[in-house]
Amino acid sequence: KKCVGVLALQGAFQEHIDFLERAALENCYNVTVIPVRTKKELHLCDSLVIPGGESTTMSLIAQRTNFFDDLYTFVHSSQKSVWGTCAGLIFISDELENQNELIKTLHLLHARVKRNAFGRQAQSFTKVCDFSEFIPECTDFPATFIRAPVIDKILDSETVKPLYTIPNNDEEDVIVAAQQGSNVLVTSFHPELADDDIRFHEWFLKKFVVDF
Numbered sequence: 054k055k056c057v058g059v060l061a062l063q064g065a066f067q068e069h070i071d072f073l074e075r076a077a078l079e080n081c082y083n084v085t086v087i088p089v090r091t092k093k094e095l096h097l098c099d100s101l102v103i104p105g106g107e108s109t110t111m112s113l114i115a116q117r118t119n120f121f122d123d124l125y126t127f128v129h130s131s132q133k134s135v136w137g138t139c140a141g142l143i144f145i146s147d148e149l150e151n152q153n154e155l156i157k158t159l160h161l162l163h164a165r166v167k168r169n170a171f172g173r174q175a176q177s178f179t180k181v182c183d184f185s186e187f188i189p190e191c192t193d194f195p196a197t198f199i200r201a202p203v204i205d206k207i208l209d210s211e212t213v214k215p216l217y218t219i220p221n222n223d224e225e226d227v228i229v230a231a232q233q234g235s236n237v238l239v240t241s242f243h244p245e246l247a248d249d250d251i252r253f254h255e256w257f258l259k260k261f262v263v264d265f
C-alpha cells in the first residue's frame with residue numbers, strides 16, 4: 054500500500070488531504086494519506102505534497118523544528134515523488150527572484166521562481182484552464198491563484214518541462230505548472246481549492262503515486 058504525506062507545518066494542508074482521500078476512494082486506489090509533521094511520519098511516505106500557505110513561515114518552521122534536513126533528504130530521493138503547490142513550489146525551488154534572508158529553500162526544482170507574480174492577495178483569481186495536453190480530457194479546470202508565484206526561468210531545460218503557461222500582468226507567458234523528471238510536479242495554483250473538482254488530484258495520484 055502506498056502512502057502519500059501532506060506536509061502539515063502550515064497552510065492549506067487539510068484541503069489536500071481531503072481531495073487526495075476522495076480521489077483515492079473514488080478510483081479504488083490502495084493509498085493512504087497522512088499529515089506529516091515529524092521525521093517518523095515522513096519515513097512512512099512514498100510521496101510528499103507540499104501545500105500552499107506562506108513559504109517563509111513554512112521554511113522557518115521546518116528549520117526551527119529541525120525538520121529541514123529530513124525534508125531535504127526526502128525530496129532529493131529519486132525513489133520519492135513530490136508535488137509543490139504555490140508556497141510549496143517556492144519552498145522546493147533552487148533560486149528565488151526575490152530572495153529574502155529568512156527563507157531557505159530545498160533546492161530541488163531547477164528553476165528560478167518569482168513570488169507574488171500577479172500582485173497582492175486582492176488580485177487573486179480563478180481561471181478556467183485547458184489541461185488536456187497532460188490530463189486526459191481535462192479541458193476546463195478551475196485553477197485558483199492566490200498571491201501566486203510563477204516559474205520565471207528554467208535553469209535546467211533537460212529535466213524541467215513546462216506543463217502550462219498563462220499571461221502575467223504584462224501579457225508575457227509565464228509557467229504556472231511544470232514537471233521535473235518523472236517524480237517532481239509543481240503548480241502555482243491551488244487545485245485543492247477547486248470546489249469538488251478532484252480531477253487534478255486523481256491525475257497526480259495515478260501518475261506520481263500509483264503508477265510511479
Ligand code: GLN
Pocket residue numbers: 104105106107108109138139140141143168169199200201202
Ligand atoms: N505568496 C505566498 C508565499 O510567498 C504563497 C501564496 C500561496 O501559497 N497561496 O509564500
